[in-house]
Amino acid sequence: MDATASTNLQPFLDRLALRSVLTDQERRAILGLPGRARQVRANHDFVALGERVDHASLIVAGLVGRFEQNGEGARQITAIHVPGDMADLHSVVQPQATSALQALCVATILQIPHAALRSVTARHPALAEILWRDSMVDAAILSQWIVNVGRRDAKARIAHLLCELAFRLGAPVSLGAFSFPFQVTQMQLADATGLTSVHVNRVLKSLREGGLAEVGRLEVTVRDWDRLRAAGEFDPNYLQADIKPHERLRIVQSSHAVT
Amino acid sequence: MDATASTNLQPFLDRLALRSVLTDQERRAILGLPGRARQVRANHDFVALGERVDHASLIVAGLVGRFEQNGEGARQITAIHVPGDMADLHSVVQPQATSALQALCVATILQIPHAALRSVTARHPALAEILWRDSMVDAAILSQWIVNVGRRDAKARIAHLLCELAFRLGAPVSLGAFSFPFQVTQMQLADATGLTSVHVNRVLKSLREGGLAEVGRLEVTVRDWDRLRAAGEFDPNYLQADIKPHERLRIVQSSHAVT
DNA sequence: CGGGAGGTTGACTAGCATCAATATGGGTGG
DNA sequence: CCACCCATATTGATGCTAGTCAACCTCCCG
Structure with a gap:
């Protein structure tokens, strides 16, 4: 267009x-x-x-x-x-x-x-399957969010959310300490984790004082990725970000383009 | 086979x-x-x-x-x-x-x-899309479960779960009062709602005494669908069960079967 | 400089968890 | 057919996590 x-x-x-x-x-x-x-x-x-x-x-x-x-x-x-x-x-x-x-x-x-x-x-039937696969990753994220709000306490919920978004935003997690742009309010964090903004504020304070991460208005600074990850029980497996080329399945083998 | x-x-x-x-x-x-x-x-x-x-x-x-x-x-x-x-x-x-x-x-x-x-x-490209659509309803259910564990109290969580399953199992909800087979333990209900089995037990008691529903070992008896629905804030819209024929979209218009 | 959205902190409350004890009931082996 | 056992259900007492209410602060923007 x-x-x-x-x-x-x-x-x-x-x-x-x-x-x-x-x-x-x-x-x-x-x-x-x-x-x-x-x-x-x-x-x-x-x-x-x-x-x-x-x-x-x-x-x-x-x-x-x-x-x-x-x-x-x-x-x-x-x-x-x-x-x-x-x-x-x-x-x-x-x-x-x-x-x-x-x-x-x-x-x-x-x-x-x-x-x-x-x-x-x-025109490209394989694309239907490729888009479907992508939306399945979104579904896996939804499942993890259910676990997050259902079975984790406030600190773990927020730590998990921060880890997930650092990962999805492509932050250099292997560095151990890094920053990434993340412009959300504490109220929005509360709405994402099923908490109140008051409690989110207290948890962010404890993450800050514990040297795990600092959440600013514009960005998040992770101080200790390993401890943040442990606090949030974060295992990136569900994000399917490390699929090896030979594992990238293809259901519809050829595209049979119809013009 | x-x-x-x-x-x-x-x-x-x-x-x-x-x-x-x-x-x-x-x-x-x-x-x-x-x-x-x-x-x-x-x-x-x-x-x-x-x-x-x-x-x-x-x-x-x-x-x-x-x-x-x-x-x-x-x-x-x-x-x-x-x-x-x-x-x-x-x-x-x-x-x-x-x-x-x-x-x-x-x-x-x-x-x-x-x-x-x-x-x-x-062989039937349209089926990829049809299966995809079906899995999108599952994703909508996941979203609702996040709302359930994130923003509803114990009574509403359980009421919502009972309503959803009555609906999905095809129970005669229009009757207002009915039973449907639902063989789960209170521990399993707890695991689904992010509560403990002890608290589930107390909530089931209050639903029973309130005349909303009785949850037995083998089946659920809904006494007052409207009040149960109100208690669980249940709106079946997300289940996409009432799609009218002309709204049943079809992306891939013909099947182009390849044999 | 004023206003408003968002952040911070404290005091108190409530809902649900935890721990613990007892009851029930279906299934199994004698 | 009965006795026993284990999983589940039920109920009470107590504690803690997070919610609620409220005040004040900070920063950004017009």
Whole structure:
């Protein structure tokens, strides 16, 4: 659609290529997807609950949360999406949103029409499977979040969340100590971990004083990755980030492109 | 493979047909899937954590839980699967199990080789998308469970769980009062809701005394669906059970069967 | 310089966990 | 058919984690 679209789509393609084998044809098809870039201000719902959308939202920059709420209006963030994520890929298959998408900080998204995604999966059947695989990793993250809020105390919940996002954002975790940009409020952390912002504040203080990590307004500084990881019982296995090339399965063996 | 397989596969096909449009060819392909029926005793892991599986497990009878655990060994059930569910459909795409599957009571499963599922999606590209759509409903259930353990108190958590399973098991909820078979222990309910079995016991007592529902060893008796639903803030929308035929989207328009 | 969102801290409360004791009931072996 | 056993259910007493309420601070932005 516009010249910047393919630049914006590269991180998405990289993500897919991490876990699946793509032919050159399929790569070109992904990069050729049309899209309209959009700036979203912090705390703004760009997909409302129950809304019927005709496009999926690829995160280009910033952070996006998926919000649901209980009967009393208490909010729960059920997923945090980072650049390169297709935040509502499932909307292709389920256009009526069962949850809202809100920018956690100022964010840039690329809106990709469902029609284009449908057309590309029709022309390249293997892409349907590749997108499916990617959304399965999102499901594994959801499972881990259930364990997090269901069976971990406040300190472990927050440590696990910080570890997961450091990992997903590609922070240099092997360094042991490092910083990564992470612009969220304590209230948003509370909504993601099923706690109150007051308690999040106390836990962050204890993480800081314990020399594990410091959470600032704009970034997180991890002081001791190993201890933070231990505190959060974090095992990155579920993120499927270390799939070896020969393990990148391919269900549909050839692409049978139909033009 | 054996004559009983297609009988066992019918509920699975029915489930898929609820949300997607299938051609006769695709229907036959689903019913023609090979499978080995297996009886699993209660509390038995039939897929272990980290195990590499080469087949998916279709639940034919009984109940199955997906188990994960935290560092102290406290267990969390992240999903409950009912007859007609393909419990680990994602294993086709991600063969290394990131969580264990355990029968909650005596159960019958049909093991379907990944190779057969790969072959069927290769021959009928639309099936890849149809299976993907189905797994998206599972993901929506995971989201709701996060809200449940994150932002609801014990009574609401259990009420919500009972409502969801009544609904998914096809209980006659329109009757207002009814029973449905649900053979789980209070300990298993605790593992699913992030509570202790002691507290589950107290909450079940209050649901019983409040005239909302009675949870027995073999079945649940709902006394007042509306009040139970209100107590659990249950809105079945996320289960996508009421999709109207014209809304059953189809991405890959024709099947282009390759034989 | 004023206002508002977000952060920080303290005092108190409540919901659920923990520990412990007893009851129940289905299954098994004698 | 009965006695026993083990898993599960039930109930009470007590403690702790996190929630609630409230005050004040800090920083950013207009």
